[in-house]
Amino acid sequence: MNISEYEIKFIQDKVEKSYLHACNLDINCIKPGNVSIHTSHFDTTAEDFVSSYTATSKIIASPKMSLGERIENSVIATKKSVKTNTNLGIILLCSLFSQSLSLKKDIKLTEAIRDVVLNCKKKDLSKICNAITIANPGGLGVHEQFDVRSDIKIALFELMQISSEYDQISRQYSLFFADILNFIIPNLHKSLTMISDVKLAISYTFLKILAKYPDSHISRKYGAKIAKKTSNEAYDLIKILDGDTRHESWGNYLMSLDEHFKMARVNPGATADLLVVSMMIYDYYIGLADQ
Numbered sequence: 001m002n003i004s005e006y007e008i009k010f011i012q013d014k015v016e017k018s019y020l021h022a023c024n025l026d027i028n029c030i031k032p033g034n035v036s037i038h039t040s041h042f043d044t045t046a047e048d049f050v051s052s053y054t055a056t057s058k059i060i061a062s063p064k065m066s067l068g069e070r071i072e073n074s075v076i077a078t079k080k081s082v083k084t085n086t087n088l089g090i091i092l093l094c095s096l097f098s099q100s101l102s103l104k105k106d107i108k109l110t111e112a113i114r115d116v117v118l119n120c121k122k123k124d125l126s127k128i129c130n131a132i133t134i135a136n137p138g139g140l141g142v143h144e145q146f147d148v149r150s151d152i153k154i155a156l157f158e159l160m161q162i163s164s165e166y167d168q169i170s171r172q173y174s175l176f177f178a179d180i181l182n183f184i185i186p187n188l189h190k191s192l193t194m195i196s197d198v199k200l201a202i203s204y205t206f207l208k209i210l211a212k213y214p215d216s217h218i219s220r221k222y223g224a225k226i227a228k229k230t231s232n233e234a235y236d237l238i239k240i241l242d243g244d245t246r247h248e249s250w251g252n253y254l255m256s257l258d259e260h261f262k263m264a265r266v267n268p269g270a271t272a273d274l275l276v277v278s279m280m281i282y283d284y285y286i287g288l289a290d291q
Contacts, residue, residue, distance in 0.1 A: 008063045008102075014284060015098050016061035021288060022279035023053035023090070026272065029202045030254040032234070033261030034272045041267065044084050051081040053090075060094050063102055067116055068124025068131075070095040075131040088135040089169045089273030092128075093180075094280055096173065109281075114176045120156035128156065137217075168216040168270040184209055184278040189286070198289045200250050204241060206268075206275050211235040215268040222266070230266055233257065 027036050027046045037046045056074040059065070065073065074091040100112035107115070120128075129152055152159060160173035172180055188205045195201040211234040219227035237257050241250055261267070282288060 012061050012063050016057050018280045018283040019060050021283050022276050026276050029199045031206045032257040033268045048082045052078045052086040055081040066124050067099045068127030072127040072131040075134050085135045090276050093277035125156045207234045207238050210271045215271045217269040
């Protein structure tokens with residue numbers, strides 16, 4: 001069944017709202033090691049993230065773009081707004097979700113995501129590779145066999161399979177969002193159900209993701225050992241929080257780990273990207289309370 005013009009406009013508005021809501025919650029919550037309204041990085045502030053998601057919201061939600069156009073245009077718009085790579089992972093993940101909603105409405109989300117990835121045209125893959133080159137994330141654009149700065153001869157799915165070995169965003173493309181849909185969103189729902197404070201529930205979900213999946217941004221920068229150590233520290237904090245169900249002191253615990261990570265310049269950026277798209281999907285289908 002094809003989607004009507006009315007439904008297209010409804011989906012567009014809903015996608016933009018969910019994207020903005022997820023990105024806003026992202027910077028308003030304490031995610032140890034990441035930029036928030038509470039603490040910045042030495043080269044990035046919360047205002048940079050606000051500028052980034054403001055500049056990209058209508059592109060992400062547009063019903064008239066292909067996947068490659070959506071990603072490339074979002075990265076270009078970000079570059080015009082901020083000087084650093086604030087949101088490549090968010091753009092890649094949220095664009096794929098948005099693109100999947102533009103397909104026929106009588107198929108499941110997982111099937112739609114699979115369809116978009118497997119049927120990505122070469123010209124769209126070129127635009128995606130150009131977007132990654134423009135954003136220039138640490139380590140993502142370099143591979144011994146396939147480099148996004150060269151003429152890629154393989155399909156998007158195969159490229160993402162190869163890069164999934166060292167990048168969590170690529171892993172979600174190659175698994176058709178399996179980790180997001182089967183682990184992160186269920187944990188987000190559970191946290192929101194058990195924890196009355198929305199921001200603390202999101203912070204707790206962030207720790208759950210980091211504890212289970214060592215952050216690829218950290219592993220590319222410092223190696224697998226440091227990434228695993230960071231995950232272990234997240235797990236240790238989860239155990240402390242689980243023993244303090246009153247929640248009044250959770251902010252202090254979270255800020256303490258945040259300070260520790262920032263002093264070591266450890267930034268679980270990929271973990272934050274996974275959380276953003278998970279919140280966006282959750283808000284789109286179920287709804288996230290305002291902060």
